[in-house]
Amino acid sequence: MQVTIQRREAPVPEPLEIEGQNRLCLEDLAVGRRFSSATHVIDAAQIKAFAGQFDPQPFHLDDETAKGTLFAGLAASGWHTAAITMRLLVESGLPLAGGIVGAGGEINWPKPTRPGDVLRVVSEIEQVTPSRSRPDRGTVRVRSETRNQRDEVVQVLIANLIVPRRATSQVPSELAAG
């Protein structure tokens, strides 16, 4: 499966340089700050390939069979939508120093992702919490909405991420999170 990342045609609210030197530390993140990713076009071949590997259920595997299921047509696995969301966040949607390292969060899929959908991720910082015990880092809670070309939300991810502080300008050296 080839993952194709396309730039959005419409101007993004807050274009950001994604290169290392401009990535953001904890001090750069204020509650309410928003980010927008590039887009990814998902097609039936991608949906079936992911499902064949990780979520082999009829509504993710076969167009005809899917019509008779509760999805009423081929739909992507929610974990596929999550994986594409991660790719968009890593490559363009959330330029954090140290990368995107999550300890966990909440995930919901309000609508199915369909073949032909043009997905992008709009993120907003909800909380910024410096670590009490570790001066080199903190956590941010980020709400990331994955939206299709009709601006419908197909996934909401509220993630708790580890972010380094500028004071040390180093990636945290030890972490239990997966």
Next chain:
Amino acid sequence: MQVTIQRREAPVPEPLEIEGQNRLCLEDLAVGRRFSSATHVIDAAQIKAFAGQFDPQPFHLDDETAKGTLFAGLAASGWHTAAITMRLLVESGLPLAGGIVGAGGEINWPKPTRPGDVLRVVSEIEQVTPSRSRPDRGTVRVRSETRNQRDEVVQVLIANLIVPRRATSQVPSELAAG
């Protein structure tokens, strides 16, 4: 990437027939009922392949570079652990009538998944709620722990799943969940 499913050597607490006629409806699910999946062996090639497609960060892509990161060695993307967990649930871990259809939930990664880990999923029914408006279905809250060969928990997923009721013995025909 080839996903290899291996049966557990140790006896599972509650072996279950996974074929359609023996799949479980809402009435079959009581709080506290437990299930155990087959195992999946993850290796470095799988970790890098998934990361290359969906989570291209150094700690998921390259053994040497990963040593200098906060993970102190190659670790699987959390979304890769989630995807493998789904495969194990679908194929052996949670034989629900109508398949495994989740509207969302909580996910946490207490420890990294490493190359060579032998993953399996242990699930427990936490809540069973018949739908008030739709007599043909209900929801169950399921806690699924993904554990490695040392019985360490690498992921906790608490998912809200849609399950058909036996009364109708039909898969719900309409659903907004993704």
